[in-house]
Amino acid sequence: MNDKQKKSIVKIIYRILALILAFVTSAELWFLNVGPYWRKTFNGSRTLFMVGVIYCITYWFFVKLYNAQKIGHYRLPELVFSQMLAFAIADFCLYGAAFVWFHDISRMKLLSFFVAFIIQMAVITFVIFVCNKLYARYSEKVNIVIIYGDEDYKFLIRKMEIKNYHYRIRECLDQHTDISRLCAAIEQCDDVYLCNVDAAIRNQVVLYCDSIQKDIHISVGVEELLTMGYDVSHAFDTPYIRNKKAPVEWYYPFVKRFFDIVCSLAGLVILSPLLLIVSIAIKACDGGPVLFKQERLTQNGKTFYIYKFRSMILNAEEHGARLASQHDDRITPVGRVIRALRIDELPQLFNVLKGEMSIVGPRPERPEIAEVYKKDVPEFSLRLKVKAGLTGYAQVFGKYNTTPEDKLKLDLLYINQRSLLFDLRIIFYTMKIIFIPESTEGIEDGKETAAK
Incomplete structure (x- = not known):
């Protein structure tokens, strides 16, 4: 098993543990606030299961939104903060659902939600700490080659230097560098960044990166952003890209x-x-x-x-x-x-x-x-x-x-x-x-x- 596979296993373990924590705490909260007033029947157990599932879906939506699932890509404080927001919003939704179900706020155990949140944060912080350590053991910095057409690439370098724990810039090459030299540098890196490179050079680099399955990041100009969201026109036997300016939905404003x-x-x-x-x-x-x-x-x-x-x-x-x-x-x-x-x-x-x-x-x-x-x-x-x-x-x-x-x-x-x-x-x-x-x-x- 190589290091890449080991990192994938760490990611899976992290996500499974986070979802288990979310499921168990949400089901327990529902039982403490609503469960004691049911009879312990199959329907009650099924309801607890459904509450846990719905809670996990809500929680995971915000985990994805705040990038809290990206173990190894972010440092401990940011991952913990993202998880804190995801759990807090999901807990608030659960509290609202329990209130709607029970219709009596005086009998809701608000302290139980607070204690559950503390437990959630303590456990997930420990899980993040351990998984980040394991991920780092099998992880190396991403080797970057930057190919540039003007001086704007220096701004990219500054941003990468801030995250020097994740990126290692191997080379910065001018777009007019011999293509064989560019290809040799690309082979030795993990990711390629093209900063305002001329179309002819960009096409050659893109084709070569595609042939050797190398990830590539291309800077986008204003005119390219204006033509994003296209479809293909088949009005003729020559395909054209159609930039369709679809208006927003009529009800949106x-x-x-x-x-x-x-x-x-x-x-x-x-x-x-x-x-x-x-x-x-x-x-x-x-x-x-x-x-x-x-x-x-x-x-x-x-x-x-x-x-x-x-x-x-x-x-x-x-x-x-x-x-x-x-x-x-x-x-x-x-x-x-x-x-x-x-x-x-x-x-x-x-x-x-x-x-x-x-x-x-x-x-x-x-x-x-x-x-x-x-x-x-x-x-x-x-x-x-x-x-x-x-x-x-x-x-x-x-x-x-x-x-x-x-x-x-x-x-x-x-x-x-x-x-x-x-x-x-x-x-x-x-x-x-x-x-x-x-x-x-x-x-x-x-x-x-x-x-x-």
Whole structure:
């Protein structure tokens, strides 16, 4: 048995143990809260089995969503945090189902859910620790060869260096390197990355990688993203790829707006104590205003004033507009906390309620900064096809300092496949990235925008 097979066995064991834990704890919770009031019959046992199965399906959906099943690919803290979210959401759903079944919250054993959650986290943390250790024993870093056409490959190197526990860059080769030299390098690596390589070279490399069964990652341009989601046209005997611009479902705008109103109202009511505490803290910090408004862009280039908790000193932009940097001395002590936890964004719920923003959509950019970005990325305004959002695909999978071109690509991926289910997926994923410091990382010191 080779190391690859051993790693596959570790993955299977990890997933089986996680599902067993989910099944046992959910069935026990249901029995403790509902079971004692049944008679112990076959139907009761069958109900417990069905509860366990449904719970496991719900739990595993969020495990997949938060990538908690990828043992060996992520470090212990991130896997534990992802599992924590998956178990917490599944437990909450189970509690709601038990309440609907029993119709009496006073007889629900809330403490049992809390104890079960602690047990779940203790056991799954131990399982992750052991399985990660076993996986690492049979695992080596992924050997990477980068073939590049311009200087953008240096940004990829920086990102891989952050995850140096997983990647090892063997070589970086210019696209004009002799093809035999490229092929020899490819044979010695695990994965190949093509960064803005010319079409002729890309075709040769793709064909060679396919012939030797080598994984390949290809950078995507804006024009390629715009033609994603194609089908094949057989109108003639020569096949053509048809880029069909299918409109969103007719009900999508109405349901999305209804969802925005309900969520923004509920959020303002539920979070009102937190909003009050933050307001008092900001006022006590320097006596300045609690909120500030700033002009932003939304659908079709329309401007509006966004509301945010003030996280910077007064007159922070007296020398002109610029994004926050990694060690920005304009950010107040309270501001650092609320920015790290994304609390400064909460007043935007008022913008959502007014219809200026949506819960999910591209990040609203400032007009003057958008003009700067458009000089290097003329297609940047394509983000304005839809209403700006409180969270979105680029906010979830990008960072505060993600480059304008990459922001555009992420936003176009959302625009091209937006749906109610996709919006819901982004909202759930936002619950994870709120607590990841990298997602709020500022631009480099000395820069005014996230441009390269």
